[in-house]
Amino acid sequence: MSDLEIGALPDRRRLALALLAGVIAGVVCWLAYLLPPPSTSDFEPVWSGARALISGRDPYAVVPTGGTRYPLYYPLPAVILGLPFGALPFPAARVLWAGLSGAVFLLAALRYRRGMLTALLSANLLNALVQGQWSPLLTAAAVFPALSWVWAAKPSIGAALFAAYPSRRALLGGLLMLAVSLAVFPSWPFRWIEALRETNHVAPVMRPGGILLLLALLRWRQAEGRLLAGLACVPQTIGLYETLPLFLIPRTRWQGYALAGLSFAAAFGQALVVPRIPGTSWEAINTARWPFIFFFLYLPALLILFLPGPARSGDVVEPDGSAHHGRR
Numbered sequence: 546m547s548d549l550e551i552g553a554l555p556d557r558r559r560l561a562l563a564l565l566a567g568v569i570a571g572v573v574c575w576l577a578y579l580l581p582p583p584s585t586s587d588f589e590p591v592w593s594g595a596r597a598l599i600s601g602r603d604p605y606a607v608v609p610t611g612g613t614r615y616p617l618y619y620p621l622p623a624v625i626l627g628l629p630f631g632a633l634p635f636p637a638a639r640v641l642w643a644g645l646s647g648a649v650f651l652l653a654a655l656r657y658r659r660g661m662l663t664a665l666l667s668a669n670l671l672n673a674l675v676q677g678q679w680s681p682l683l684t685a686a687a688v689f690p691a692l693s694w695v696w697a698a699k700p701s702i703g704a705a706l707f708a709a710y711p712s713r714r715a716l717l718g719g720l721l722m723l724a725v726s727l728a729v730f731p732s733w734p735f736r737w738i739e740a741l742r743e744t745n746h747v748a749p750v751m752r753p754g755g756i757l758l759l760l761a762l763l764r765w766r767q768a769e770g771r772l773l774a775g776l777a778c779v780p781q782t783i784g785l786y787e788t789l790p791l792f793l794i795p796r797t798r799w800q801g802y803a804l805a806g807l808s809f810a811a812a813f814g815q816a817l818v819v820p821r822i823p824g825t826s827w828e829a830i831n832t833a834r835w836p837f838i839f840f841f842l843y844l845p846a847l848l849i850l851f852l853p854g855p856a857r858s859g860d861v862v863e864p865d866g867s868a869h870h871g872r873r
Contacts, residue, residue, distance in 0.1 A: 572645025660801020694718025
């Protein structure tokens, strides 16, 4: 199916495809927790925090006592957005979260097109769905400005996306989420900052070779250039899921296919060369895995940024195949 054929899909077919994608994403997530090796979900702290908030307890005190034993690294807006899932058993909640993420991401990919559809074949999206990450929704919000308030749930990656795709909706939505969260739990920013002291997040630009990613600033007038530079400068883990927004950069499907293929090279390289060994710190694991993320994902995205494309960089491609510059 060509890009124009995809763009011409009627709304009913788009919704049907999104529903199918959501079901597949949910099934994949469900199977991942049945088959070895054991998987972990980063949605669990959000779910646990939401249940604590529903019962009137401090999420930042409750989450570290749960199954993950990690502090709650997310700001309270993420917990508030997780409230609808807090009423469900966790196995059902993580499957539903994966299904929602997959469905929304597909709708965004159908609208944006270019190389974003190929992310459906990537290890980045698979990793994000299985681990219950926010990156599918955060990336989709770059295509649907009405969803951009979700960037407040993960303000690091959200800041990079806002730098690339600024809009009043994102700013006002984020401020509204902040106001609601402060009304619900006024002291949460202090509790969150305290939890962040235990994190091992590092900006890619601070890792070996990462300074090269600032070459993206030579394309600072383009959304893709600001996105890559922003992602290089915000603290994050070395996870495949964190690089899902890179699929907003390819301007053709073949560029996207190349990036999707390289994502599996990064995934298998990490798994074979840097397996999880009990007793090894996450910082040591992240440091050892960084070269795979850098050479197979970030550097190719930087190269793609400087390649010519069929549409002006920064244009938002409409479902009818036309393009307009900037954001709505």
